[in-house]
Amino acid sequence: MSAADSLHVRAADETRELPLAPADLAAANTSMLTDFLAKRGLALNTRCGGRGLCSGCLVEIERAGGKHEQARACRMPLAEAVGAAAENAVISIPSRSLLKQQPSVVDDFRVNIPMARDPLVAGARYGAAVDVGTTTVAVIVCDFENGKVLARASAFNAQIRFGEDVLTRIQHCCTNGAPAVRELQHALMAETIQPLIEKACARAGIAKGDVGAIAIAGNTTMQHLAADVDPAPLGAHPFTPAFLEHRVYSAEALGLAWRGLPVHLLPGLSSYVGADLTAGLIATGLIYEDGPSLLVDVGTNGEIIAKTGDRIVGCATAAGPAFEGAGLSCGMRAARGAIERVRMSVNADGVFEMRLDVIGSGESSAPLKPIGMCGSAYIDFLWEARRAGLLMPNGRFAPREKLPAGVCVEVDEHGKKFRIHEHGASGPLWISEMDVVKLLQAKAAIGAGICTLLDVLGIKARDIKRLYLAGGFGMHLSLEHAIGCGLLPGFAPEQIEVVGNTSLGGAYLAINDKSLLDEMEAARKRFEAVELNLHPNFEDAYIDNLSLE
Known part of the structure; x- marks a missing residue:
């Protein structure tokens, strides 16, 4: 096979020849390299929806004579790659640009309420509960007779290739209309949920x-896309959803390979506080508490609910995907090879010391070179670096003369950067001042959202009896560091209960006890959405929370 008939691609230390079909060559000028690679099982981190705004899909073109050049695969027409192949060039994909890493998805949850044995379908033996996150999807299969969870399965949401966050996917629908909505529905239902349920059934030993x-809980955009409903109105003021109420569809109507199987989409609360939080209200038992209580889900979209007495208020904050590692110099999702813990200190001799924990490092005797850093490590870094004297309150690195001995801070064309690891899988790993800015913006959005909701209710953080911290990110977070850096401002560790994937927990409760659907609908009707951009104190709270003081 000649070079012009295939691309030479190196990934995970293996070089493969990927044949070019006539259809590939015919569309080579309009199709991008990312599309070609994704169809052949080499999906890349197209975090920005393929708009060339991030570095998630960077590849290296290794040409003859040792000449290397970097390119964003999402902006590289396949024709250019074919031209490089004709010159015997190799396209090298760094480890951190691949989406083939196994996700560390939280599909464990805590249920704080009892439930009846009254499943959604009388006479059915088994059911499936699904949490649809913007980034990840988790599924459990359970036995209706005893409520036992039989098996779990989780994976990335296949919609990721269309964009890292809901706004990018909404924009995709605005630009491309109904075909884009169906494309996103297929990615979610047929490419993600269907195989996950099948995998969970196989693990459980059932057909x-x-x-x-099936019960599905997700944010409002995900619920719309699951139902093949255009979410475009959610992207522009007044952000009106097509529906929030509980809906039931047949599986085949949603593109799933079952006939007559009912699929329940749980009710959402508002345009940006979705069914995942409705499910969390039930799973934590917060809906039944006098409060004051908080439910905080720190994910790609930060969602916060506060309750005191009969009043339930909530908001969504534009935290962005920084806590998923998106847009950061060495950021990545929580997967094997990710640094997940950072500890820093200055010893008695004034010398800087650092200890890192890497996911998967205990799986073999050979040391595991880190690929990048995940969100929990970045939260650790913010507080540890501030305490160790690396960072000033404004997030800038301290002047060189004030840095502890042994700290490696360098300056490049983009500003200062700190070396977190000298020997990463693809070279040294760095944290730049621009990375710190993005992290401070993300944590300030969450912190200011919490402060604003408390202000609406006329209470302080110290008045909160229980803060339920939900989601996969929360499960792996150091509470000390989350409080210290201002992500959870003004709270004490004893106020916080880590509850895991309450979206999945609420979906599990709903399929086992159908009466809870009425409770969810009642919560929806009582809910008050707070638009942060209209609240007079939000901007000041946001600015205050940008600091590391």
């Missing part, structure tokens, strides 16, 4: 046809 009902 997929034995599943009698």
Whole structure:
């Protein structure tokens, strides 16, 4: 096979020849390299939706004579790659640009309330509960007779290739209309949820046809896309959803390979506080508490609910995907090879010391070179670096003469950067001042959202009896560091209860006890959405929370 008939691609230390079909060559001028690679099982981190705004899909073109050049695969027409192949060039994909890493998805949850044995479908033996996150999807299969969870499965949401966050996917629908909505529905239902339920059934030793009902909880955009409903109105003021109420569809109507199987989309609360938080209200038991209580889900979209007495208020904050590692110099999702813990200190001799924990490092005797850093490590870094004297309150690195001995801070064309690891899988790993800015903006959005909701209710952080910290990110967070850096401002560790994936927990409760659907609908009707941009104190709270003081 000649070079012009294939691309030479190196990924995970393996070089492969990927044949170019006639259809590939015919569309080579309009199709991008990312599309070609994704169809061949080499999906890249197109975090910005393929708009060339991030470095998630960087590849190296290794040409003859040792000449190397970097390119964003999402902006590289396939024709250019074919031209490089004709010159015997190799396209090298760094480890951190690949989406083939196994996700560390939290599919564990805590249920704080009892439930009845009254499943959604009378006479059915098994059911499936699904949490649809913007980034990840988790599924459990359970036995209706005893409520036992039989098996779990989780994976990245296949919609990621269309954009890292909901706004990018909404924009995709605005630009491309109904075909884009169906494309996103297919990615979610047929490419993600269907195989996950099948995998969970296989692990449980049951036939997929034995599943009698499915309940899905996700943010409002995900619920719209699951139902093949255009979410475009959610992207522009007044951000009006097409629906929030509980809906039931047949599986085949949603593109799933079951006939007559009911699929329940749980009710959402507002345009940007979705069914995942409705499910969390039930799973934590917060809905039944007098309060004051908080439910905080720190994910790609930060969602916060506060309750005191009969009043339930909530908001969504534009935290962005920084806590998923997006847009950061060495950021990545929580997966094997990610630094997940950072500890810093200055010893008695004034010398800087650092200890890092890497996901998967204990799986073999050989040392595991880190690929990058995940969100929990970045939260650690903010507080540890501030305490160790690396960072000033404004997030800038301290002047060189004030840095502890042994700290490696360098300056490049983009400003100062700190070396977090000298021997990463693809070279040294760095944290830049621009990375710190993005992290401070993300944590300030969450912190200011919490402060604003408390202000609406006329209470302080110290008045909160219980803060329920939900989501996969929260499960792996150091509470000391989250409080210290201002992500959870003004709270004490004893006020916080880590509850895991309450979206999945609420979906699990709903399929086992159908009466809870009425409770969710009642919560929806009582809910008050707070638009942060209209609240007079939000901007000041946001600015205050940008500091590391």
